[in-house]
Amino acid sequence: MEITVADLKRGERGIIKDFAMDILPIKLLELGCLPGNEVELVQQAPFRDPLYINVNGSHIAIRRSVARHIALDLLEDFSAR
């Protein structure tokens, strides 16, 4: 199974690998959700939805249903938290 933004735990980070272009709104792209950019899960609301993420310096909230379409390579970063 592929790892997506929806699988991140709080404080975890990853690099965007693939972006389901046809499904996702162009606004996400404009806000910096591009392949190669780093994503961090800042906070999640109860029921883990919506997700508050930091993409490349842009702080945005998206729903789980959208997050599931952004594939990631998880970053193993032991210095974070």
Add this chain to the structure above:
Amino acid sequence: MSKNINVALIGNPNTGKTSVFNQLTGLKQKVGNYPGITVEKKEGICKLPRGVKAHILDLPGTYSLNTTSLDESVVVELLLNKNDKDYPDVAVVVSDVENLKRNLLLFTQIKDLKIPAILVINMADRMSRKGISLDIELMEEKLNTKIALVSTRKNIGIERIKELIADYKNLSREPNVNASLIAPDYFERLKKTFPNEDLYKLWLVITQDVNFMPIQKKRFKEETSFDIKSKSELKRLQQKETILRYQFINGILKETYKVDLQAAKGFRATLDKILTHKVFGYVIFFMILLLIFQAIYDWSSYPMDFIDEQFAAASEWVKDTLPPGVFTNLIAEGILAGIGGIVIFIPQIAFLFLFIALLEESGYMSRVVFLMDRVMRPFGLSGKSVVPLISGTACAIPAVMATRNIENWKERLITILVTPFTTCSARLPVYLIIIALVIPEGRLFGLGYQALALMSLYLIGFAAAILSAMILNKVLNIRSRSFFVVEMPNYKIPLFKNVFYTVVEKTKSFVYGAGKIILAISIVLWFLGSNGYSDDFQNAESIVTERIAEKGLSDPSEAYIDEKLESYSRQLRDSLPAANRMVIDLAVEEKRDDLQERVIGQEIASYKLEHSYIGYLGKAIQPIVKPLGYDWKIGIAVLTSFAAREVFVGTLATIYSVGSDEEETIKNRMAAERWPDTGKPLFNLASGISLLLFYAFAMQCMSTLAIVKRETNSWKWPMYQLVFMSLFAYIVALIAYQILK
């Protein structure tokens, strides 16, 4: 040069664009609407060096020129239409130093339209704290533009913007990015078909989701040799364009923008941890709501009482000073009463707008959206519906307009449809007066029954909104994909100037908007109430005088006089303890004559009213409202308040022939009203509750209906609202009255 320079302020949301606008124009600004749509249009004048004036237009915030909403399409429409009178000579693109990369995306698009563009980098005061350093000169060279480093908070750099605007002719018009690289063949063909058009402009026209330039689009369709690509193909190309632009921007920022990551985090992260916490986040939100309601009721009661007194005094003054006659009556009873009825809401509405502006300016509102999204979704609403539902407690009109940033049409429509259920401030006067009449003053666990009744009405309103949303979610068969993306801006201490302007603007537009209707209605009402065609109306004076001579005054009038006299003599005895009894009795007798004269005048007036146009109208609707426990007078008040709820009290005031809107007197009159056949009081628990519930649910606001029509672009939805809400209100009120009777 005598010509004014047209300047367009453009930028992403949350970049402080409005602060820049406020700094440039001060109070010389005008807020209106774009023709035909309800997108707010803010304009202002700015004096530049060397006697030049700039006409500044503050465009809605947008992330790019790829429109996804009405607000954004306004921006694109203007930038593509050279013939628009507001077409900018120069664009001022406002960006935020912390989000420069994202902000530059829009900037490069505007540059590619070959519009001279100035880049304003705002929030420069945060640079040192965030460890950001910039090479402005190199950036100017790479982007082919002039840059103003600005801090609106510290008032730095505004002069530089003005100089750059005045000097706009020296700005480069060279594009930044060659967009045709994303599909060279396609753009080549475009160029061949339309040799005289600007390529990037064509591309934008083709890719707009909203079909806002029918003429140019039509020309594409007539060219049969030219194939328009499918929507998904276009979307893919748009994405390619975005990626291309980011490559360009990244290249530049690598050389000119340095950020020390160690300095960056901190304050924001800590606040976010608390404010979006799974438990504390909700507790804090709830506390803030409580504070807001508390403030609205407690703080605004002082200015409201003051306004009330002033209007009562003004009405008296008009009656005393102007020569008596139709015109004086119209001013004193029609117009002044009507305006007073709306002006009295200014404090409450201003307070509510103040809090909403503070929450928005500080960046907290986005956190609320984040917290509430999941909670609202089962009801077919979105986190973004919370803002309209809260604003709805002030007034449904701005609330319906605030739904505009909900991207999902179904969620937006449901929010618009249910918002009028929330208890708006116009319901308050009705609630307050009826609660005071029919709910006893006792206490339950230290809470007053009356306060509890008011609170229950608020809860009932919210419950009705949520439940009808749930039903609509099931019933409405609209498929629309959800594009819930919310930016979580940095926390900021709200700028006083911004908050102040917002409150003034919003309050002004509420007063004018609602004021016009209330004014018109009160004039019509006054006319219908003070004119009649029957003989009874014409000879009211002699008929009533004869009747009184025969049978004496009516019971309520006698009771009213007795009560007044008693308090008067008590007052005399208290203030003049040494006075002779005879003197006091004499004074009381004199007062009695006075009062009798007034009461006779009132009886004539109410007899006239009963036989005026409005009286006949009221009698005609009595059969409909009687099952709810209302007589024809209440029926008229309910009917007129279909224009606006707050008209209810004013109408009753006119009908019960009490000159001023002063609450105590209307209340006494209402308490004294009895059914003519049974002699039972008209306002009792049953009819009172029935009225309260009717007002809680009925769609009685023409302005809201008009706004809903504009926002949904059809009469269908406001008509549904009107019919369903009113029918529902009628049934609930009917059941309540029949059970409690």
